[in-house]
Amino acid sequence: MFLGIDIGTSAVKTVVMDAFGEIVAESSAPLSVSRPHPLMSEQHPDAWWDAVNETVAALATYAPSIRGIGLSGQMHGAVLLDRAQQPLRPAILWNDGRSGEECLELETAIDVPDATGNHAMPGFTAPKLLWVRKHETDIFAATKTVLLPKDYVRMRMTGESATDMSDASGTLWLDVAKRCWHTDMLDASELTTDQMPALYEGSDITGVLSTEIASAWHMNCVPVVGGAGDQAAGAVGAGAVTPGICTLSLGTSGVMFAPDFGYHPNPTGGIHTFCHALPNTWHEMAVMLSAAGSLTWISQITGADSEAMLVNEIEARDPKSSEVVFLPYLSGERTPHNNPLAKGVFSGLTADTDRVELGHAVLEGVAFAFKDCYTELIKAGADVEHLNVIGGGSRSRYWGQLIADVLQRPLTYRHDAAVGPALGAARLAQLGVEGSAVDNVCSEAPVDFTIHPRTDQIDVLEIRYHEFKALYEHLKAHFA
Numbered sequence: 001m002f003l004g005i006d007i008g009t010s011a012v013k014t015v016v017m018d019a020f021g022e023i024v025a026e027s028s029a030p031l032s033v034s035r036p037h038p039l040m041s042e043q044h045p046d047a048w049w050d051a052v053n054e055t056v057a058a059l060a061t062y063a064p065s066i067r068g069i070g071l072s073g074q075m076h077g078a079v080l081l082d083r084a085q086q087p088l089r090p091a092i093l094w095n096d097g098r099s100g101e102e103c104l105e106l107e108t109a110i111d112v113p114d115a116t117g118n119h120a121m122p123g124f125t126a127p128k129l130l131w132v133r134k135h136e137t138d139i140f141a142a143t144k145t146v147l148l149p150k151d152y153v154r155m156r157m158t159g160e161s162a163t164d165m166s167d168a169s170g171t172l173w174l175d176v177a178k179r180c181w182h183t184d185m186l187d188a189s190e191l192t193t194d195q196m197p198a199l200y201e202g203s204d205i206t207g208v209l210s211t212e213i214a215s216a217w218h219m220n221c222v223p224v225v226g227g228a229g230d231q232a233a234g235a236v237g238a239g240a241v242t243p244g245i246c247t248l249s250l251g252t253s254g255v256m257f258a259p260d261f262g263y264h265p266n267p268t269g270g271i272h273t274f275c276h277a278l279p280n281t282w283h284e285m286a287v288m289l290s291a292a293g294s295l296t297w298i299s300q301i302t303g304a305d306s307e308a309m310l311v312n313e314i315e316a317r318d319p320k321s322s323e324v325v326f327l328p329y330l331s332g333e334r335t336p337h338n339n340p341l342a343k344g345v346f347s348g349l350t351a352d353t354d355r356v357e358l359g360h361a362v363l364e365g366v367a368f369a370f371k372d373c374y375t376e377l378i379k380a381g382a383d384v385e386h387l388n389v390i391g392g393g394s395r396s397r398y399w400g401q402l403i404a405d406v407l408q409r410p411l412t413y414r415h416d417a418a419v420g421p422a423l424g425a426a427r428l429a430q431l432g433v434e435g436s437a438v439d440n441v442c443s444e445a446p447v448d449f450t451i452h453p454r455t456d457q458i459d460v461l462e463i464r465y466h467e468f469k470a471l472y473e474h475l476k477a478h479f480a
Contacts (some may be wrong), residue, residue, distance in 0.1 A: 073150025250393025254291025
């Protein structure tokens with residue numbers, strides 16, 4: 001058995017996978033996000049550790065059979081530790097937009113796209129540290145180690161300071177082409193390699209469970225592998241490890257992920273080029289910051305019993321004739337705008353607009369944002385032949401049909417799609433412990449169903465998509 005632990009934004013998800021790649025059990029524990037000021041998004045690292053312990057305890061029956069552990073986690077989060085390896089402040093998360101000015105300062109100081117293959121964006125880790133250096137000088141001076149979210153959990157498990165190439169790519173401190181820390185980028189942040197974790201590939205063993213944690217979890221001192229950032233881990237779980245096999249992730253954020261056997265950066269249009277979780281593999285990635293997160297938000301503020309119940313209401317009425325348009329930029333946006341100041345907007349409201357119309361506009365707005373992502377990936381030359389849907393939003397066929405109609409591309413839904421990152425982490429653990437071939441472990445899961453695009457709404461959706469894009473352009477100056 002292998003354990004896969006995913007440190008998400010809204011929850012920690014943990015799965016047990018057998019040697020044949022089947023998930024035999026899973027558990028989750030919720031997390032909350034703190035927003036102390038506009039543009040800010042934080043979580044305390046100890047909340048992740050408490051949630052991990054809760055999920056592992058729920059799977060205690062399988063503990064004695066666990067042979068290895070893999071970690072996945074939300075990317076870009078800045079976890080600042082002192083000399084005693086204690087957090088100095090809450091972690092600054094991937095959807096935090098406070099460091100817009102620091103991005104400009106960083107790109108003035110150094111050619112960031114040339115060094116890393118990516119533009120500086122507020123979500124990335126490096127500009128967050130520049131913000132801390134400027135606004136929290138005592139904390140910056142006391143920072144001994146900078147870790148990413150899953151790697152803080154690793155340190156609590158093993159005592160080791162380590163990360164993997166895919167997660168490290170999102171810091172802006174990695175030389176993505178050479179898969180090593182970029183000293184010029186660290187110098188620009190007034191940091192050193194001594195403050196960075198050791199670098200590993202996703203299936204490399206980084207340490208073993210400490211005696212204390214192994215005893216508490218009723219496990220042996222099993223190996224813990226490098227793991228991956230959540231998107232790379234989700235791709236491993238979906239079998240997206242070769243060009244042409246891509247993922248569309250409907251999590252809190254929305255991501256289109258295209259594997260590549262070469263390093264082909266193209267930072268225009270907000271495309272990320274990162275290392276994949278496997279050796280000698282990279283990927284191009286388009287990111288929107290609020291996908292299922294937008295659905296969660298509208299469900300909460302309209303008093304829906306749950307996201308699923310709201311989607312059921314929308315499907316029952318299917319209000320395609322609604323004139324309400326939604327920009328899903330609740331946390332700013334990356335692809336294609338790279339604009340942390342972008343805002344969520346409803347347009348076309350009347351006195352008769354109700355929850356169903358608002359909800360439908362949210363689902364449609366996210367679908368249009370995915371079209372933006374898809375368009376930029378094609379411009380970047382990414383191979384997007386097959387799209388596998390993963391993430392919690394994959395549970396909704398109605399939403400999937402809307403996205404397929406907007407993209408005019410079929411979407412494939414596979415077994416265990418909703419727990420993709422945790423499954424990918426478990427697969428990486430199996431690769432590391434058994435030394436198995438990637439092809440034998442990271443195959444595509446069996447197909448549950450495929451959603452094919454309908455053609456009867458092409459003209460209407462195209463008109464509404466242009467309204468969606470025009471609305472942002474009209475409001476861009478207002479956001480600033």
